[in-house]
Amino acid sequence: xxxxxxxxxxxxxxxxxxxxxxxxxxxxxxxxxxxxxxxxxxxxxxxxxxxxxxxxxxxxxxxxxxxxxxxxxxxxxxxxxxxxxxxxxxxxxxxxxxxx
Amino acid sequence: xxxxxxxxxxxxxxxxxxxxxxxxxxxxxxxxxxxxxxxxxxxxxxxxxxxxxxxxxxxxxxxxxxxxxxxxxxxxxxxxxxxxxxxxxxxxxxxxxxxxxxxxxxxxxxxxxxxxxxxxxxxxxxxxxxxxxxxxxxxxxxxxxxxxxxxxxxxxxxxxxxxxxxxxxxxxxxxxxxxxxxxxxxxxxxxxxxxxxxxxxxxxxxxxxxxxxxxxxxxxxxxxxxxxxxxxxxxxxxxxxxxxxxxxxxxxxxxxxxxxxxxxxxxxxxxxxxxxxxxxxxxxxxxxxxxxxxxxxxxxxxxxxxxxxxxxxxxxxxxxxxxxxxxxxxxxxxxxxxxxxxxxxxxxxxxxxxxxxxxxxxxxxxxxxxxxxxxxxxxx
Amino acid sequence: xxxxxxxxxxxxxxxxxxxxxxxxxxxxxxxxxxxxxxxxxxxxxxxxxxxxxxxxxxxxxxxxxxxxxxxxxxxxxxxxxxxxxxxxxxxxxxxxxxxxxxxxxxxxxxxxxxxxxxxxxxxxxxxxxxxxxxxxxxxxxxxxxxxxxxxxxxxxxxxxxxxxxxxxx
Amino acid sequence: xxxxxxxxxxxxxxxxxxxxxxxxxxxxxxxxxxxxxxxxxxxxxxxxxxxxxxxxxxxxxxxxxxxxxxxxxxxxxxxxxxxxxxxxxxxxxxxxxxxxxxxxxxxxxxxxxxxxxxxxxxxxxxxxxxxxxxxxxxxxxxxxxxxxxxxxxxxxxxxxxxxxxxxxxxxxxxxxxxxxxxxxxxxxxxxxxxxxxxxxxxxxxxxxxxxxxxxxxxxxxxxxxxxxxxxxxxxxxxxxxxxxxxxxxxxxxxxxxxxxxxxxxxxxxxxxxxxxxxxxxxxxxxxxxxxxxxxxxxxxxxxxxxxxxxxxxxxxxxxxxxx
Numbered sequence: 011x012x013x014x015x016x017x018x019x020x021x022x023x024x025x026x027x028x029x030x031x032x033x034x035x036x037x038x039x040x041x042x043x044x045x046x047x048x049x050x051x052x053x054x055x056x057x058x059x060x061x062x063x064x065x066x067x068x069x070x071x072x073x074x075x076x077x078x079x080x081x082x083x084x085x086x087x088x089x090x091x092x093x094x095x096x097x098x099x100x101x102x103x104x105x106x107x108x109x110x
Numbered sequence: 111x112x113x114x115x116x117x118x119x120x121x122x123x124x125x126x127x128x129x130x131x132x133x134x135x136x137x138x139x140x141x142x143x144x145x146x147x148x149x150x151x152x153x154x155x156x157x158x159x160x161x162x163x164x165x166x167x168x169x170x171x172x173x174x175x176x177x178x179x180x181x182x183x184x185x186x187x188x189x190x191x192x193x194x195x196x197x198x199x200x201x202x203x204x205x206x207x208x209x210x211x212x213x214x215x216x217x218x219x220x221x222x223x224x225x226x227x228x229x230x231x232x233x234x235x236x237x238x239x240x241x242x243x244x245x246x247x248x249x250x251x252x253x254x255x256x257x258x259x260x261x262x263x264x265x266x267x268x269x270x271x272x273x274x275x276x277x278x279x280x281x282x283x284x285x286x287x288x289x290x291x292x293x294x295x296x297x298x299x300x301x302x303x304x305x306x307x308x309x310x311x312x313x314x315x316x317x318x319x320x321x322x323x324x325x326x327x328x329x330x331x332x333x334x335x336x337x338x339x340x341x342x343x344x345x346x347x348x349x350x351x352x353x354x355x356x357x358x359x360x361x362x363x364x365x366x367x368x369x370x371x372x373x374x375x376x377x378x379x380x381x382x383x384x385x386x387x388x389x390x391x392x393x394x395x396x397x398x399x400x401x402x403x404x405x406x407x408x409x410x411x412x413x414x415x416x417x418x419x420x421x422x423x424x425x426x427x428x429x430x431x432x433x434x435x436x437x438x439x440x441x442x443x444x445x446x447x448x449x450x451x452x453x454x455x456x457x458x459x460x461x462x463x464x465x466x467x468x469x470x471x472x473x474x475x476x477x478x479x480x481x482x483x484x485x486x487x488x489x490x
Numbered sequence: 491x492x493x494x495x496x497x498x499x500x501x502x503x504x505x506x507x508x509x510x511x512x513x514x515x516x517x518x519x520x521x522x523x524x525x526x527x528x529x530x531x532x533x534x535x536x537x538x539x540x541x542x543x544x545x546x547x548x549x550x551x552x553x554x555x556x557x558x559x560x561x562x563x564x565x566x567x568x569x570x571x572x573x574x575x576x577x578x579x580x581x582x583x584x585x586x587x588x589x590x591x592x593x594x595x596x597x598x599x600x601x602x603x604x605x606x607x608x609x610x611x612x613x614x615x616x617x618x619x620x621x622x623x624x625x626x627x628x629x630x631x632x633x634x635x636x637x638x639x640x641x642x643x644x645x646x647x648x649x650x651x652x653x654x655x656x657x658x659x
Numbered sequence: 660x661x662x663x664x665x666x667x668x669x670x671x672x673x674x675x676x677x678x679x680x681x682x683x684x685x686x687x688x689x690x691x692x693x694x695x696x697x698x699x700x701x702x703x704x705x706x707x708x709x710x711x712x713x714x715x716x717x718x719x720x721x722x723x724x725x726x727x728x729x730x731x732x733x734x735x736x737x738x739x740x741x742x743x744x745x746x747x748x749x750x751x752x753x754x755x756x757x758x759x760x761x762x763x764x765x766x767x768x769x770x771x772x773x774x775x776x777x778x779x780x781x782x783x784x785x786x787x788x789x790x791x792x793x794x795x796x797x798x799x800x801x802x803x804x805x806x807x808x809x810x811x812x813x814x815x816x817x818x819x820x821x822x823x824x825x826x827x828x829x830x831x832x833x834x835x836x837x838x839x840x841x842x843x844x845x846x847x848x849x850x851x852x853x854x855x856x857x858x859x860x861x862x863x864x865x866x867x868x869x870x871x872x873x874x875x876x877x878x879x880x881x882x883x884x885x886x887x888x889x890x891x892x893x894x895x896x897x898x899x900x901x902x903x904x905x906x907x908x909x910x911x912x913x914x915x916x917x918x919x920x921x922x923x924x925x926x927x928x929x930x931x932x933x934x935x936x937x938x939x940x941x942x943x944x945x946x947x948x949x950x951x952x953x954x955x956x957x958x959x960x961x962x963x964x965x966x967x968x969x970x971x972x973x974x975x976x977x978x979x980x981x982x
Contacts, residue, residue: 033583247949552779
């Protein structure tokens with residue numbers, strides 16, 4: 011039996027790695043990938059709780075999270091492609107048109 | 111020399127493009143450019159936005175060679191132009207040179223010339239159908255066509271000794287009469303060939319995928335086709351009824367009865383239909399030739415050295431691929447002063463850009479197949 | 491028996507994730523993330539969520555990550571490898587991440603975890619898992635399910651509008 | 660039975676299946692060459708062994724001994740990984756396929772879903788190969804194939820939902836057993852048609868072989884591959900044909916279950932059905948031309964997708980009303 015604390019710790023570590031990736035990298039695709047990682051960290055905790063309480067709600071919510079991740083990937087990549095097409099920008103700190 | 115350099119650099123600068131455009135170099139080593147054609151494609155995704163043809167990889171200076179050898183020595187060189195249908199090229203050259211003189215070509219020779227010309231049309235169209243179908247992905251047609259083409263090449267071998275480059279005709283007629291075996295083999299061939307054409311049609315003509323791939327693709331209107339100087343099945347598929355066998359009959363064609371098939375839409379499908387119908391008409395012509403073939407000599411009396419009078423001449427015949435002509439300037443000596451070849455592939459290829467731009471990458475392959483080019487005559 | 495596998499998969503996930511956020515080549519990063527998702531799928535099987543593991547592989551790896559690779563191939567990656575990789579705010583970011591980690595650690599460390607309940611399904615044995623998940627998904631959670639489908643539709647339209655080429659250019 | 664014996668039995672089963680499948684896949688290439696050759700009025704391989712029976716082994720040996728070329732501008736790690744990524748999922752799927760009543764490696768309650776999930780990974784290898792080769796033809800082939808495989812995976816999965824609703828289980832063995840009253844191909848003809856077309860597209864077979872269209876893209880994503888790596892792609896293609904054929908006969912033709920009245924072992928029925936299915940695949944290759952990219956997508960999204968949705972709806976309705 012795997013204790014719930016293991017799942018929670020793993021989820022926390024993954025979330026931190028993902029957060030570090032989002033905050034520290036310039037490359038927009040890596041940032042999107044890191045966000046995927048953070049969403050998966052949430053999934054790990056959801057699955058852990060689902061197992062802990064023998065309740066399927068956790069798994070259902072994990073499915074919802076995957077669906078949201080798909081939306082995020084689609085929209086994020088669409089934004090990136092349109093940026094890349096117009097200005098060949100790959101880095102987030104170059105997207106500064108709204109800055110004053 | 112300077113100009114050549116400049117065109118080269120132009121092609122190279124054009125390959126530097128924006129973010130969306132992908133430049134693909136199709137050829138000279140590519141399975142569906144039918145030899146060594148190089149096409150520089152500018153793709154937006156899969157759509158072709160621009161296209162450049164780079165030819166000349168098979169340039170052998172045939173025209174220049176023609177200036178340095180005698181008229182009869184040039185006949186084997188014409189074999190190497192449209193090597194798919196070598197006898198047809200021989201026919202174009204010998205009839206062109208014969209135009210300088212007022213020789214009486216024996217009727218038997220003319221009939222055999224027409225017959226062999228039609229056989230070479232069959233050979234060429236079979237190879238075209240085989241490779242065109244393979245380009246679009248139907249691989250069985252490829253081997254079936256080669257089965258029949260092999261029979262045609264066997265016929266050439268029986269008659270002339272050569273299979274691909276036959277050196278079939280001589281100035282003034284034939285070198286010698288065709289053997290009797292040739293005539294029986296020819297009869298055998300045209301007996302079975304119509305059913306074989308039916309086989310190809312079973313696989314392709316009403317095939318839904320074939321229709322989708324060919325209908326409405328690579329369209330050129332009749333007027334545009336005339337403006338581009340297209341000829342052959344390409345022109346006739348656009349609805350222009352122009353066939354040199356009818357317009358300016360040569361050999362035995364004035365005595366033969368055949369239909370010139372034309373298309374309506376000028377798309378790849380119509381070219382396919384026109385060529386398939388031409389195969390049938392060729393069978394009909396050969397049948398008539400075999401029935402009407404008179405006895406008699408196959409060559410007229412020609413001088414030992416052939417020295418045409420001073421002057422110039424243009425003569426063209428209907429090759430399988432279109433109007434194949436020779437422009438010869440004679441200075442009265444044993445060798446021509448200038449030989450200029452009018453190759454159908456070269457002229458037809460000029461329309462490639464018009465046919466392809468706006469289409470998809472896969473259509474380029476289909477269009478190149480439907481134009482039916484042979485780089486041997488295109489690059490000369 | 492489960493615990494060693496848990497450690498194996500966890501180590502795999504953490505290591506691939508760490509590699510993922512440090513790669514300069516985005517294709518490598520994406521492929522490493524795929525690898526990490528496989529480990530994650532293994533973890534889900536351990537936790538009795540086989541269906542979710544298959545969904546993870548099918549949707550995440552086979553769908554979303556292919557979409558990423560597809561998009562990356564449309565962009566010019568070679569240039570991006572050579573330039574500066576890290577954001578200016580990286581030291582500040584490390585600080586924030588450390589603070590966040592400390593907070594999670596302090597909460598987790600103080601938490602009291604109850605003993606495991608007896609898990610009603612045995613691994614890979616009963617067919618009830620998928621059926622039960624399906625019935626929960628379509629009864630209790632049918633409203634969120636519909637909301638998610640609308641979200642997907644909106645995202646699809648948004649993505650098409652954003653990525654579509656401008657007609658005038 | 661303790662864990663060690665169980666593990667040993669599982670290992671032996673895996674080894675047997677792996678060896679047999681690799682051999683069958685190798686001989687599938689021979690079969691394809693022979694069948695197509697006879698359709699095209701020629702003999703096919705005749706030189707190596709009796710009627711060329713040893714040809715696959717000779718081919719394998721040749722590819723194995725060939726120089727392994729890695730283009731200098733390629734991404735070497737990804738380039739090497741790609742063929743493995745293509746081949747491994749094709750073989751992993753065999754772990755849940757039922758070969759006969761009691762011969763299978765394992766049965767899991769998400770069997771079919773696992774097959775779909777694992778085989779969806781094949782597209783990775785293709786995309787990786789296309790990108791790592793650093794060649795435009797390969798990239799175009801990979802882009803085509805990514806779009807094609809992603810789209811047709813959807814139709815493939817949706818087509819399987821109809822039979823699944825009738826079977827009421829994802830377990831492959833249970834699906835077979837559910838067909839004792841009648842094969843699902845009779846109750847789900849629409850689903851079978853869509854499944855078959857999608858399977859052709861999934862395995863990059865004619866008329867959907869655009870990703871590797873020799874005459875347009877010079878073999879597409881594996882243009883730059885040679886030697887053993889090329890052999891991997893080649894084997895993966897045939898292994899995938901086997902997989903989709905097996906899934907097809909399991910879901911629509913009753914798997915190892917025979918026609919009542921003819922006493923044959925389940926495995927023989929399985930092999931017979933598999934051979935028929937594969938013959939149809941090869942037959943199509945010899946007959947049909949290739950679709951164009953936009954036509955492929957149009958066929959998929961405008962024809963097959965509505966069809967399969969209608970099928971799911973009708974199946975649900977009928978099941979709700981009458982069963």
